[in-house]
Amino acid sequence: MDRRDNLRLDGRVAIVSGAGTHGGQGVGNGAATAILMAREGARLVLVDAVSEWMDATKAAIGADGGQATSVVADVTNADDCERAVKTAVETYGALHLLHNNVGGGSVRGSVVEATEEDWQRSTSINVMSMIHMSRYSVPHMKSAGGGSITNVSSVTALRPKAGASSAPYTVNKAAVVGLTQAMALDHAPDNIRVNCIMPGLMWTPRVASGAGAMREMRQTSTPLPTEGEGWDIAWAAVFLASDEARFVTGVVLPVDGGFLLTSAPN
Numbered sequence: 001m002d003r004r005d006n007l008r009l010d011g012r013v014a015i016v017s018g019a020g021t022h023g024g025q026g027v028g029n030g031a032a033t034a035i036l037m038a039r040e041g042a043r044l045v046l047v048d049a050v051s052e053w054m055d056a057t058k059a060a061i062g063a064d065g066g067q068a069t070s071v072v073a074d075v076t077n078a079d080d081c082e083r084a085v086k087t088a089v090e091t092y093g094a095l096h097l098l099h100n101n102v103g104g105g106s107v108r109g110s111v112v113e114a115t116e117e118d119w120q121r122s123t124s125i126n127v128m129s130m131i132h133m134s135r136y137s138v139p140h141m142k143s144a145g146g147g148s149i150t151n152v153s154s155v156t157a158l159r160p161k162a163g164a165s166s167a168p169y170t171v172n173k174a175a176v177v178g179l180t181q182a183m184a185l186d187h188a189p190d191n192i193r194v195n196c197i198m199p200g201l202m203w204t205p206r207v208a209s210g211a212g213a214m215r216e217m218r219q220t221s222t223p224l225p226t227e228g229e230g231w232d233i234a235w236a237a238v239f240l241a242s243d244e245a246r247f248v249t250g251v252v253l254p255v256d257g258g259f260l261l262t263s264a265p266n
């Protein structure tokens, strides 16, 4: 049997935003997803604001025998998103999968502390980025006879961080759930499925900068005695993008080791 016979995403063209590989410990959710999607046969368009970080992901995909092209783009900018989608279609002739991974919680504070600019910045990176990418992708998925979009939220949407609140991040990650559900209904008639992954406390390079006590606290906040990493998100993403999930749309899938079952501080 040919190796490709069993690949879940064979023949698919996929965009992953925030697909760069930071230096440092662990693997980012987006980088792991891009690498695993390519291993499952998809041809990848990597989108990231940092060119060198994408080079590392591209090299990992190439070493596995996969295909990837990269686009340096800021997904908070609508024109950049349009260019990224255009590159996918010009390079591979179609677009079937979009994984909206970019998001961030650098804005801190309550409604009293966060400024209007903070809210705009957080909304722009966590929600508008997904709207821009989806807006330009959906028409191509429709032409291809269907597709799948996965939006990355966070357990913070349901369990705001105790003691170090970020109201803008919580609100925007909750908005990703609403966006997913609205999109799932809007685009179901075009055979486009839209789902959401809700990562728990993952060990990725972004959080690795707070190693030591922070890592220990995150590990002990999760019921399973296993640390979550980028690959856990990637496997969920591959499932949702695959035909095995052909009847799954509008779901919110926590990948959190049981974190949402607890009220532990994060």
Ligand SMILES: NC(=O)c1ccc[n+]([C@@H]2O[C@H](COP(=O)([O-])OP(=O)(O)OC[C@H]3O[C@@H](n4cnc5c(N)ncnc54)[C@H](O)[C@@H]3O)[C@@H](O)[C@H]2O)c1
Binding pocket: 017, 018, 019, 020, 021, 022, 027, 028, 029, 030, 047, 048, 049, 050, 053, 073, 074, 075, 076, 101, 102, 103, 104, 105, 125, 152, 153, 154, 155, 198, 199, 200, 201, 202, 203, 204, 205, 206, 207, 230
């Ligand atoms: N790491 C966690 O514990 C955790 C928990 C819950 C949710 N999440 C969510 O998972 C997603 C990925 O998080 P991560 O920690 O793996 O990765 P990350 O935050 O380190 O970012 C991954 C990549 O996104 C790129 N990026 C950032 N802003 C961009 C922009 N405006 N345009 C294009 N690229 C941009 C970065 O250059 C980087 O290569 C985010 O949506 C995050 O909110 C992460």
